[in-house]
Amino acid sequence: MSLFIKMAWRNIWRSRRRTLITASSVFFAVILATVSDSMTKGTHQLMISNMVKYSTGYIQLQDKLYDEEPSMDNTLLYSNDIRQLIGGHSDDISYTVPRIQTFMLASVGNTTRPVLIQGIDPASEVRLNALDEDLVKGSFLEGDGGVLISEGLADRLKLDLGDTLVLIGQGFQGASAAGLFPVTGIVHLHLPQLNDRMVYLKLSDAQLLFNAEDRLTSLIITPKNQGTEVELVQRMKAGLDPERFNLFTWREMMPSLLQGLEMDRISGKMMIWLLYLVVGFGILGTVLTMLLERRKEFGILLSLGMKRKQLAIVAFTESLLISFLGVVAGIAGGTPLILYLSHHPFRYTGDVAKMIESYGMEPVMPFLMDFSVFASQALAVLVIGGLIALYPVFKVYRINILHAARS
Amino acid sequence: MPIISTQGLTKIYNERIVPVTALNNVSLDFDAGEFTAIIGPSGSGKTTLLNMLGGLDKPTSGNITINGLEITGMKENRLMDYRLRNIGFVFQSYNLIPVLTAIENVSFIMLLQKQPRNVIEKRAIELLEQVGLSDRIHSRPGELSGGQQQRVAVARALASKPNYVLADEPTANLDTKSAFTLLDIMEKLNHEEKITLIFSTHDQRVIERARRVITLVDGTVTTDIPVEKQQV
Ligand SMILES: Nc1ncnc2c1ncn2[C@@H]1O[C@H](COP(=O)(O)OP(=O)(O)OP(=O)(O)O)[C@@H](O)[C@H]1O
Ligand SMILES: [Mg+2]
Numbered sequence: 001m002s003l004f005i006k007m008a009w010r011n012i013w014r015s016r017r018r019t020l021i022t023a024s025s026v027f028f029a030v031i032l033a034t035v036s037d038s039m040t041k042g043t044h045q046l047m048i049s050n051m052v053k054y055s056t057g058y059i060q061l062q063d064k065l066y067d068e069e070p071s072m073d074n075t076l077l078y079s080n081d082i083r084q085l086i087g088g089h090s091d092d093i094s095y096t097v098p099r100i101q102t103f104m105l106a107s108v109g110n111t112t113r114p115v116l117i118q119g120i121d122p123a124s125e126v127r128l129n130a131l132d133e134d135l136v137k138g139s140f141l142e143g144d145g146g147v148l149i150s151e152g153l154a155d156r157l158k159l160d161l162g163d164t165l166v167l168i169g170q171g172f173q174g175a176s177a178a179g180l181f182p183v184t185g186i187v188h189l190h191l192p193q194l195n196d197r198m199v200y201l202k203l204s205d206a207q208l209l210f211n212a213e214d215r216l217t218s219l220i221i222t223p224k225n226q227g228t229e230v231e232l233v234q235r236m237k238a239g240l241d242p243e244r245f246n247l248f249t250w251r252e253m254m255p256s257l258l259q260g261l262e263m264d265r266i267s268g269k270m271m272i273w274l275l276y277l278v279v280g281f282g283i284l285g286t287v288l289t290m291l292l293e294r295r296k297e298f299g300i301l302l303s304l305g306m307k308r309k310q311l312a313i314v315a316f317t318e319s320l321l322i323s324f325l326g327v328v329a330g331i332a333g334g335t336p337l338i339l340y341l342s343h344h345p346f347r348y349t350g351d352v353a354k355m356i357e358s359y360g361m362e363p364v365m366p367f368l369m370d371f372s373v374f375a376s377q378a379l380a381v382l383v384i385g386g387l388i389a390l391y392p393v394f395k396v397y398r399i400n401i402l403h404a405a406r407s
Numbered sequence: 408m409p410i411i412s413t414q415g416l417t418k419i420y421n422e423r424i425v426p427v428t429a430l431n432n433v434s435l436d437f438d439a440g441e442f443t444a445i446i447g448p449s450g451s452g453k454t455t456l457l458n459m460l461g462g463l464d465k466p467t468s469g470n471i472t473i474n475g476l477e478i479t480g481m482k483e484n485r486l487m488d489y490r491l492r493n494i495g496f497v498f499q500s501y502n503l504i505p506v507l508t509a510i511e512n513v514s515f516i517m518l519l520q521k522q523p524r525n526v527i528e529k530r531a532i533e534l535l536e537q538v539g540l541s542d543r544i545h546s547r548p549g550e551l552s553g554g555q556q557q558r559v560a561v562a563r564a565l566a567s568k569p570n571y572v573l574a575d576e577p578t579a580n581l582d583t584k585s586a587f588t589l590l591d592i593m594e595k596l597n598h599e600e601k602i603t604l605i606f607s608t609h610d611q612r613v614i615e616r617a618r619r620v621i622t623l624v625d626g627t628v629t630t631d632i633p634v635e636k637q638q639v
Contacts, residue, residue, distance in 0.1 A: 003515075007506055010506035011506055300502040300504075301504065302487075303461075303496065304496065304502075304519075305487055305519055307484070307519075310519070402458065402464050405502075
């Protein structure tokens, strides 16, 4: 066996240049594919994680009617029953985040804009999204009665710390909700569509404003272990009246985003496969030339008494070895590159950044450093290389010994 | 009793528009330990005959028996196995494996036969010594002269201790000195290891050393002279 591998190894270096060129085409393809795959995965992960942090959370408990009509009237009473339910699953639940949210009109001077009001419990909110770390100015809902507004909204309404914001809307059961709130903090939100319209209040201030004591639009539940959401929801549902409550996992709350990401993932995959197709033809060309040059030698080896199977092993190994070298080099070169990029995500600036934000995305290009990125590319190339390497095997079994040996 | 015998061996190549009869009803017997030359003009069927005897090609009709075993009807795999164990080849154009060194080339068939490593190495070194190449055992064919390559090829053919060695114009590409060295080696092996040697040749120097000379003309045996008996 080692003899065959030795032969295969020496054979590929007989046309050193050709092997190097073919292997480097694999090398560059692997680098390109891993970088692009790592970027796709990194971007998707960031978008999902931003969505989870600032919007949906991992699991949400809502009133049954809120899903159909998200109004103040369909909020959830944060009752002892619910506290007990949460307490009963304390082994699986890490913490909960209460929120009450609705749309209101915000006006400053004669500018009026619809804004999203969110009443939050600062302590538990930061556990989910470290919102306090994105504070641009002021304080993070420290005193009572102030609002924390998003940076984009501050820009649009030309608001600064100390300015007063007028909020007008509807509260619980038809009560009108209106109030004056000083801006005590400005925060940068990573979801551009939220960054333009977000106003945070303390939960108690919001409940007072909406005349909705102890009421929440949703209670966000964070499981102890990521990936256990679905089972946790299943178990919790057993203790809940399905006529009154809804429990959603994050996947159920962002179907259109996930669908969009899936489309993006597929189109990215197609590009990568197209790249591999091109590289595959390169490898095939090399293998075909090799077969042509070595016809006589194959005939001789067979007439010396080498079995077709043994010769097939040499030919297969030798053909696959070229792709294998490219893959190994590609991974060796790609690892530090992606490692670097994953620690130094590319941040867009200027007009490009604005354009990307207008699509509702954060203007940053993160890279995911994950074993799966390399494993899938390596596997793809080796499968292609392996399929191509089957051709010489087929040829070896069909070769006519005498004709080949005399050619 | 002959170790190789052919009966009515005929080979017709049908590949061209006009079929070519390369061998026509050749019946020959070879005894163990022979040192035989097959001569004849170009195109007379020498290579074809050697290929048939070595099981590299199948006759159109007639058959070949080796040690009482008919090889004509054998399946490819069995024939290959048989060839591996019993027949050594020396080709006119050396046909060494370019990526293997001299010692690896000589070891090649023994490795295919899965002989123990230490046996293989000992035998390969011994053979390369016999053909006078003990200082070149790690050279690749590309680094050897034609004569040296042909000597490696002979060593390779003998490595697996075949019962007989078929050599197709082994000296055709060699200068006089190399040709004689090679002949000496072949004779010595024929004597010492009792290997049957059958070779085709155009070379008068080689013919003189043979103990039996078979002449082919247009695929037919015209003369078959046991030189030894003549000399006696
Ligand atoms: N594969 C083949 N297809 C068709 N014809 C062939 C083939 N091999 C040999 N022949 C023909 O058979 C005849 C005998 O050829 P062979 O090679 O046996 O001659 P030879 O005696 O070895 O000649 P040389 O001394 O030139 O090597 C020739 O006429 C040759 O053209
Ligand atoms: Mg010939």
